[in-house]
Amino acid sequence: xxxxxxAPCLAVLVYHGACDSSPMVAMSEDTNTERAxxxxxxxxxxxxxxxxxxxxxxxxxxxxALVFNGISHVVMMATPRxxxxxxxxxxLTEGVVASAAAIFDCEVFLRPDSAEVALTIAQEDFVRxxxxxxxxxxxxxxxxxxxxxxxxxxxxxxxxxxxLIRVDLPxxxxxxxxxxxxxxxxxxxxxxxHAAAWCTPEGDIVHVFEDVGRHNGxxxxxxxxxxxxxxxxxxxxxxxxxxxxxxxxxxARMQIPLLATISAPSSLAISIATQAGMKLAGFCRQxxxxxxxxxxxx
Numbered sequence: 001x002x003x004x005x006x007a008p009c010l011a012v013l014v015y016h017g018a019c020d021s022s023p024m025v026a027m028s029e030d031t032n033t034e035r036a037x038x039x040x041x042x043x044x045x046x047x048x049x050x051x052x053x054x055x056x057x058x059x060x061x062x063x064x065a066l067v068f069n070g071i072s073h074v075v076m077m078a079t080p081r082x083x084x085x086x087x088x089x090x091x092l093t094e095g096v097v098a099s100a101a102a103i104f105d106c107e108v109f110l111r112p113d114s115a116e117v118a119l120t121i122a123q124e125d126f127v128r129x130x131x132x133x134x135x136x137x138x139x140x141x142x143x144x145x146x147x148x149x150x151x152x153x154x155x156x157x158x159x160x161x162x163x164l165i166r167v168d169l170p171x172x173x174x175x176x177x178x179x180x181x182x183x184x185x186x187x188x189x190x191x192x193x194h195a196a197a198w199c200t201p202e203g204d205i206v207h208v209f210e211d212v213g214r215h216n217g218x219x220x221x222x223x224x225x226x227x228x229x230x231x232x233x234x235x236x237x238x239x240x241x242x243x244x245x246x247x248x249x250x251x252a253r254m255q256i257p258l259l260a261t262i263s264a265p266s267s268l269a270i271s272i273a274t275q276a277g278m279k280l281a282g283f284c285r286q287x288x289x290x291x292x293x294x295x296x297x298x
């Protein structure tokens with residue numbers, strides 16, 4: 001998607017190198033080339049001593065390269081859908097850009113076994129990126145592979161501004177917990193993806209994004225919210241995963257006042273949430289939850 005002042009993103013076929021015969025499709029929001037997020041595989045089911053041949057739907061996972069101003073910055077393993085939102089979200093939650101307005105253009109190049117997202121960002125953000133740039137290959141359960149210094153982890157979030165919302169935690173978390181499953185279409189197909197949901201202060205689920213990686217799902221959600229100018233201070237995020245530190249750091253950077261997860265948080269996630277003044281809840285169910293930042297009010 002092109003931001004204001006930039007040329008629109010067009011759907012074209014691009015060939016990379018004379019020896020590479022696989023076309024890469026450049027996608028925009030106006031094309032229909034995005035994949036379903038799952039593939040079919042022949043399997044054999046075993047149960048109670050019986051074997052049955054079947055076709056299963058398996059969550060798709062491919063390497064996705066994020067390229068800023070022509071320079072490859074990171075390769076993440078992700079599900080190949082909502083990749084524009086993913087790239088926007090990653091750029092924002094990792095501090096590559098200060099705001100979505102600093103992203104002038106975005107093109108998604110999709111091929112059968114990989115993808116590339118090329119973003120054009122403001123020069124001042126690109127200069128800052130080059131100063132701290134790292135080459136790494138991210139894994140679905142890891143967001144820091146390749147970092148060679150503890151100082152680069154950026155574990156000291158800025159304090160969130162006073163909350164703009166009031167949340168009845170028991171009621172809102174019960175509502176989000178009961179409503180998430182019906183929004184997890186890819187999970188129903190595969191049984192193997194995480195979901196990141198945007199909720200109103202009352203716990204109504206408005207948007208859901210799914211991915212094999214929990215942090216990818218959150219990046220997709222945040223990218224979508226940024227692309228649609230949705231104020232992230234006026235709702236909360238509900239995740240179908242544990243509360244790992246990178247999820248807390250990403251949420252805090254976007255000034256999201258409440259992060260809620262189905263499973264437990266890590267000690268570092270609690271520390272980051274506490275430093276930022278962000279409410280963190282875990283083990284969220286329809287009739288129960290655990291408040292890991294009881295000193296923080298909403």
